[in-house]
Amino acid sequence: MADLLLTLSGVHTHIGPYHILHGVDFAVPDGEVTMLLGRNGAGKTTTLRSIMGLWTPTAGQIRFAGQDIAAMATPEIARLGIAYVPETMGIFTQLTVRENLLLATGPAGFKPHKLAEVLALFPVIELKFNQQAGGLSGGQKQMLAIARAIIEDRRLLVIDEPTKGLAPGVIVQLIEGFQRLKAARTTILLVEQNFEMARALGDSVAVMEDGCIVHRGAMADLAADTALQEHLLGLSLGALQ
Amino acid sequence: MKPVAPYLLLPVIMLLAFPLMSGPSWIALTVAGLAMGMMLFLMASGLALVFGLMDVLNFAHGGFITLGAYIAVSVLAPLTGWVNAGSWELNLMARAAAMLAAAIVSGAAGLAFEAIVIRRVYGAHLQQVLITVGGLIVADQLIVAIWGTQPLPLQKPAVLRGSFQLGGAAIETYRMAAVVLGLLVYAGMHFILNRTRIGLVVRAGVENREMVEALGYRITRLFVGVFVAGSALAGLGGAMWAQYQETVTPAIGAEMMILVFIVVIIGGLGSIGGCFTGALLVGLTANYIGFLAPKLALGSNIALMVLILLWRPRGLFPVGGR
Structure with a gap:
């Protein structure tokens, strides 16, 4: 156990x-x-x-x-x-995909190996990295919400x-x-x-x-x-x- | 995808006004409108941020504008020698001292007001309206008790008096200085909001406070900082406007609040870019209509707001679900 x-x-x-x-x-x-x-x-x-x-x-x-x-x-x-992904996903639609992820990182910003890990898990995020998150589809937003939750070790x-x-x-x-x-x-x-x-x-x-x-x-x-x-x-x- | 049409509104209004007047008049009115817009932006940007980030309707914002104006009077009174000196360095030092003092004192007043009044009414709009209107009355009466009811004169520094020629038009030096200062403040705010972590958290907080907290940020502390910055900017704007008017009365803030609210509503609640565009639109419209049809000048900004809200009911650049 x-x-x-x-x-x-x-x-x-x-x-x-x-x-x-x-x-x-x-x-x-x-x-x-x-x-x-x-x-x-x-x-x-x-x-x-x-x-x-x-x-x-x-x-x-x-x-x-x-x-x-x-x-x-x-x-x-x-x-x-503890990372939380609410039912509504909590994506900041006015921010870019990159900024949504950056918000969940520590003061030093992205750790290259964690970012690579997340992008490998959800490749679509890399394609939309600098686009406004409001333009993502529902599925892409959900992937971004989960990516944001794991961009740092939780x-x-x-x-x-x-x-x-x-x-x-x-x-x-x-x-x-x-x-x-x-x-x-x-x-x-x-x-x-x-x-x-x-x-x-x-x-x-x-x-x-x-x-x-x-x-x-x-x-x-x-x-x-x-x-x-x-x-x-x-x-x-x-x-x- | 950001909408393009709202960005075109400013050049469209300027182009529409161009054939209706002589070239020099158009240049003079455009600079005057931009100057007025920049000062309005200084006064309104804090209100836009405070509403956007914490959903607080602060009707006492005008009190910080008035306070900034009176602090400028008090700082410049003993510096009359510097204000009227032939040296531009002394002129600008006097002006910088007045601006700085106005911003610091208004910011400190904002810090106290947030702790004593605002903190108790988060999330309760009706109570916010009542208590901040009450706060404005108290602030106005304190200002009257300290500085009296008589209008106080406020001189522009010698270097910013008079005018210069541009395209056959006489442009007031002070207006040009207001445009430059407004642009500098806007550039500074734009940099902080778009290029720093604090700015990123503020922009996210405007859209979804709860999620920002769930990411580990103490948004209440951030709000206090934004409230203080907003109050300081209002004080700075009040000092600028008072020097432009060359006189200060206890009603200076309350008189500006109607335009400030129009700017914030036109821009889209919580949007700094919208606030900037809205302020310039209001400044230009007021000057063009004041020249072309003086009898309509009084209602021109209300009409502008109505037209924009009919076109975009949530303002030019709405933020999130607001």
């Missing part, structure tokens, strides 16, 4: 008058890909935003590498080595529905990119509705419903158990492929 890099214990989050997370408990092992699944409105995005400090949890603990980060401000959390990637709204061909490219990250033992917490992707990438899985974790286990076990899939997610993985 790998060491636990991120642990959520009894996390409650309110957004205004609404109580969204009701005691979320799960952990992300170091060097593995953890899938966070669940129906729309289950609280997956809120969980990720609570981890990043974009919404402050009202109760519970979020520990990252042994440190409680639940009350920390977002920039401090990011500086611990301890954890927190990624929210990267395949949402993308064409099947682009999704295949993204899966290939994630598989290379996984092969490099990058720790990833991934919210995803595409079950093919979840099955291809996930080492472990947590399933949410109504702001709670209702299942935790190995991704392979869930992928193999059609009845469990139907019980937890409403549809089997096979039905969605």
Whole structure:
């Protein structure tokens, strides 16, 4: 069993008058890909935003590498080595592709070997390097968002529905990119509705419903158990492929 | 892809005005319009950045313009000898001292205003309007208490008085100096925003604050810096405008705020390039219409704003989703 890099214990989050997370408990092992699944409105995005400090949890603990980060401000959390790719991708459309990447680097700017690594992973980024990011397609923006997350060495990637709204061909490219990250033992917490992707990438899985974790286990076990899939997610993985 | 048409607006307006007046009048009015535009840009750029970066509507911005004007009066009063001296070095040193003091004091006032007032109303537009209008009233009354209600005279340095001939037109030296200073400030801002890491973070923050924070930048600290810089620029613009008018009243900032808001709206909220173009458009339109149809001059800038918003509802160079 790998060491636990991120642990959520009894996390409650309110957004205004609404109580969204009701005691979320799960952990992300170091060097593995953890899938966070669940129906729309289950609280997956809120969980990720609570981890990043974009919404402050009202109760519970979020520990990252042994440190409680639940009350920390977002920039401090990011500086611990957590990269976040939101559902909206968070691309700065008025900036160039290069500037989007540069923002995520340290004070010294691009490290040549990291830049080469990222461009090898997503070659299309090199072709558009000096173009305004607003002109990229949805798939290219998503690749840029992920490239930005890995342009520096990070301890954890927190990624929210990267395949949402993308064409099947682009999704295949993204899966290939994630598989290379996984092969490099990058720790990833991934919210995803595409079950093919979840099955291809996930080492472990947590399933949410109504702001709670209702299942935790190995991704392979869930992928193999059609009845469990139907019980937890409403549809089997096979039905969605 | 950046739109091209808004960039053509300035030359189009200048070309449209050309056949409607004599050559020397056109040259004189164009320089006057550009000078007015540059001073407006100095006053408006801070407001544009503050709104763009932190979504704060600062109606008290006019207070920094007024403060800068009065600081210039106070600094130049004991330097009258330098202002009127035959030496251009002394003239310019007096002017530089007044500009610098106006920028520093207004920047310091901005720092205090952000900490005491603005920080409490982030994200609440209605409260921002109410509290910054209140702040403007308090600032105006403090200025009246210190400097009084009577208009105070402010002399231009001797070297910047009078005019010179250009293409048969008499061009005021001070206006040319305003154009040069405005261009220098714009070039400096352009350099900082486009060639430095801080500028990159500001431009990104204007578009998506939350994502900038998620990348590890403390945007609140950045905002304080931008607010101080914006206040300092307003003070500098106020000092420039006051010297141009050669008189200072407590209403100088409030009077300029209508034009400043028009500039920011025309340019596109949060856009410095848009603010620059908007300021020049307002300056040129005010001068051309003031010459061609003086009775329409008062409403010319409102009409300009309405026409531009009908064409581009988010301003000439909108930023992000604003």
